Amino acid sequence: MTDSEQTxxxxxxxxxxxxxxxxxxxxxxxxxxxxxxxxxxxxxxxxYKDAEEWYGVTGASANLADxxxxxxVHAIAVGLLNRPEG
Numbered sequence: 001m002t003d004s005e006q007t008x009x010x011x012x013x014x015x016x017x018x019x020x021x022x023x024x025x026x027x028x029x030x031x032x033x034x035x036x037x038x039x040x041x042x043x044x045x046x047x048y049k050d051a052e053e054w055y056g057v058t059g060a061s062a063n064l065a066d067x068x069x070x071x072x073v074h075a076i077a078v079g080l081l082n083r084p085e086g
Contacts, residue, residue: 008034027046
């Protein structure tokens, strides 16, 4: 992590279909979602809860002009991906 990098993490349980990742395809079950801001971009990644490996969420990176918007982007991502009831 660089000095200018910021992250937010939240444990989630995705709904049916899981979360598509670039590296391993679909992941399901108890996950941790991480939103990272660095170099003017935000990117989402997930890991199996308490695992070491992180996987990039497919299509989940964008330019972000203000690093203070990371909280809002992370909250929206959690709202969209966390579906413990299905």
